[in-house]
Amino acid sequence: MKLIKHATTYKCQLPPATALEQHLAEHAFTDVRPDEIRALGFVPVMDDRYVLPYPGGYAFKLRFDEKILPWSIVNEEARKRLDVLIAETGGNPTKQLKNKFVEEVYSEFVKTALVKSARITAYYQIDEQMLLVATTGKRFADALTNRLVKAVGSIKATTIYINGITQSLTEKLHRELEGGDGFAGFDVGGVCKLAGENGTSASVKLDSVKEAKEGIVERIRGGQQVVELELHNDDVSFRLDKRFVSKGIFFKHDPGEDGFEASDDIEAFQHEASCQMLWLTHAFRDLLTLFEYQLPELAGDGGAP
Numbered sequence: 001m002k003l004i005k006h007a008t009t010y011k012c013q014l015p016p017a018t019a020l021e022q023h024l025a026e027h028a029f030t031d032v033r034p035d036e037i038r039a040l041g042f043v044p045v046m047d048d049r050y051v052l053p054y055p056g057g058y059a060f061k062l063r064f065d066e067k068i069l070p071w072s073i074v075n076e077e078a079r080k081r082l083d084v085l086i087a088e089t090g091g092n093p094t095k096q097l098k099n100k101f102v103e104e105v106y107s108e109f110v111k112t113a114l115v116k117s118a119r120i121t122a123y124y125q126i127d128e129q130m131l132l133v134a135t136t137g138k139r140f141a142d143a144l145t146n147r148l149v150k151a152v153g154s155i156k157a158t159t160i161y162i163n164g165i166t167q168s169l170t171e172k173l174h175r176e177l178e179g180g181d182g183f184a185g186f187d188v189g190g191v192c193k194l195a196g197e198n199g200t201s202a203s204v205k206l207d208s209v210k211e212a213k214e215g216i217v218e219r220i221r222g223g224q225q226v227v228e229l230e231l232h233n234d235d236v237s238f239r240l241d242k243r244f245v246s247k248g249i250f251f252k253h254d255p256g257e258d259g260f261e262a263s264d265d266i267e268a269f270q271h272e273a274s275c276q277m278l279w280l281t282h283a284f285r286d287l288l289t290l291f292e293y294q295l296p297e298l299a300g301d302g303g304a305p
Contacts (some may be wrong), residue, residue: 003121003276004123004132004276004280005134006134006135006136006245006246006248007132008136008243009130009133009244010131010132010158012124012130012131014131015152017051017053017058018051021050023152024060024151026151027147028050029043029062032065032115034111035111036110037067037069038065038066040065040143040147042062042147042151043061043119045060045061045121045269046265046266053270054270055271056125056274056277056278057126057274058123058124059121059124062119062120062122064143065115065116065117068115068116069106073109074106074109075102077109078101081101081105082097082098082101120135120143120144121134122144125278125281128281128285131145132281165242165291166225166242169226170224170225173209173229174217174220177210177213178217184290186286186290188209189209189232189237190207190209191229192204192209192212192226192230193226193228194219194226195224195227196224196225197223202224227241227242228242230248233283234252237250246280249280251279253279255272255276
């Protein structure tokens with residue numbers, strides 16, 4: 001199974017797995033009500049546990065349900081009803097009356113709107129005090145971390161964000177393309193996206209960006225900066241973007257290569273989660289060193305399952 005395809009990372013201190021289990025169970029998911037637009041809460045990872053330990057850490061999962069109700073549809077129906085009223089009574093409707101129609105249509109339509117559901121899994125590496133939310137979407141990552149804070153009450157945490165990362169990526173790639181070593185510990189892959197202040201952009205997708213050296217260097221000299229770049233080491237490859245979010249994660253090893261044989265799906269999940277998080281946290285640690293980013297020190301040991 002491929003558990004982690006994308007990653008938004010945080011440095012944080014979470015409670016032990018047993019304590020977190022109780023917190024999350026108290027904030028379990030409940031179905032969205034007829035008059036609500038969305039509902040979110042924690043759900044069991046695989047069996048009935050809200051926190052599933054694995055060697056080195058634990059995983060938990062948020063369910064996010066939201067009704068599909070575009071405001072364009074609400075506004076269009078409100079306009080039609082308003083037009084009928086104008087035809088019957090004449091005159092110019094007030095802003096308050098327009099808003100009243102919108103509210104009435106919204107209240108009516110939200111009760112029967114279709115529901116779209118998403119499940120976001122998070123992995124916490126205890127020794128590294130690193131929380132990885134397996135999504136590139138800021139909205140989903142924020143929803144999970146905000147709900148986590150609400151469940152636990154207080155969390156010492158910070159988003160891993162590197163100021164000026166686009167400039168640093170650009171300088172390092174330029175150095176790499178000119179024959180230097182821009183990414184110590186990493187090799188450059190075949191995906192590169194550049195963007196300029198005037199809205200210009202370019203994308204490269206080859207076996208190696210070095211095949212497009214001249215074009216990329218020309219664009220860099222013209223003021224464009226790297227906003228996404230594929231990197232890889234011996235264990236994992238990924239595309240790093242300007243928000244320090246990793247996309248398209250691909251692991252080069254099969255967790256079963258070590259001879260481990262799982263007795264069931266849960267044990268297979270635990271083994272794979274442990275391996276993938278070990279490879280990723282090592283890669284992220286090297287990335288932070290590469291970009292000279294100092295992780296903040298958090299008090300405590302981050303808990304243990």
